[in-house]
Amino acid sequence: MSTKVEEFPPLKNDAILKVASGQKPHRIPIWIMRQAGRYLPEFLEIRKHHDFFELVNNPELACEVTLQPIRRFDLDASIIFSDILVIPQALGLEVLMKPGVGPVLPEPLREPEDVKRLNFEVDVSIKTKGTLDAITLTRKKLEGKVPLFGFTGAPWTLMSYMIEGGGSKTCHKAKAWLYKYPKESHQLLDNICEIVIQYLVLQVKAGAQLLQVFESHAEFLSPDSFSKYCLPILRKIVTETNSRLKSQGIATVPMVVFAKGGHFAINELSKSGYSVLGLDWTIDPTVGRKLAEPGTVLQGNMDPVALFGDTETVKATAKAMIEKFGTENYICNLGHGIYPETPVSSVEAFIETVHSFQL
């Protein structure tokens, strides 16, 4: 059973929720993609003793890892420690996290025939119980300090992992499906979409206060493929998640869409129904602002590698970025996940710089 939202401790820092709903916050909110992870010594210590998915599926440990960056830094949001690949696992595919390699799916989908191996009738609440329970526990243990993000991979990104069997430099096997098997690809994406919507609704019921949808593999698609195979599905995710929550009498939460490398779709994405549009680090903030509809809340987008510069460089890079975005309708973040071995002192300097802006 999921806990009702009212049972959680009252929220003390609502800066990110304010911006996401078009209001003025007390300061520019900042969180960091992959903020719980391998650049933190305390994460590495826990990771020594546990396999990645063992952490993900253990609510106490996933909660602990989620809280680590919140204890250390003055962040404005937390994000539940989990992975986008819990959905392929829920559908019945094996996913391993190999140290030094990343995710590996030993039995990927090779032909449309293989889709029969996936179980779309699955009870998502049972299969993702580890993450859902971790969300509820974390909401309690956060004691209202900052809001908690839930998240999901978007269908194309998940489909491409299921076909490639792991990370890929080109994604050409998965892309080939779009040209060779368009009908089957649409069907597969629709089926994943349904599961993703169920998963997002469950995360909100468990206590997630914002949701981010990661279309990390947008960068591999042509604009035409993106508008056929991603945009309609991304729109459906936000519309359906909101309407299912409403029909169950549950308040909707702000949703962020982050389509890495989807420059060509910035305007369309800014009109797609999401509260916030995340930009990756390859887009100049001024260009992002021009392409997005006026008044769009943008999130991003410092190059994560900038954090390897000295403190002065970090501060100057962050300041220049914020001056380009402007302080209104803006949530600060990196333009992709933080890298392992990033100096913790750089993260501190980044956050300090962002909070030094007067609104």
Ligand SMILES: Cc1c2[nH]c(c1CCC(=O)O)Cc1[nH]c(c(CCC(=O)O)c1C)Cc1[nH]c(c(CCC(=O)O)c1C)Cc1[nH]c(c(C)c1CCC(=O)O)C2
């Ligand atoms: C594509 C993708 C994945 N996972 C995710 C994405 C979308 C974001 C993006 O585009 O980067 C999302 C993700 N993965 C993780 C989170 C947790 C919350 C957070 O702190 O942001 C989130 C939001 C933990 C993780 N997910 C992973 C780790 C490191 C695993 C380890 O400890 O060995 C963590 C902390 C592993 C992972 N998981 C994935 C990859 C490619 C890898 C290996 C490479 C890497 O580490 O960056 C798939």
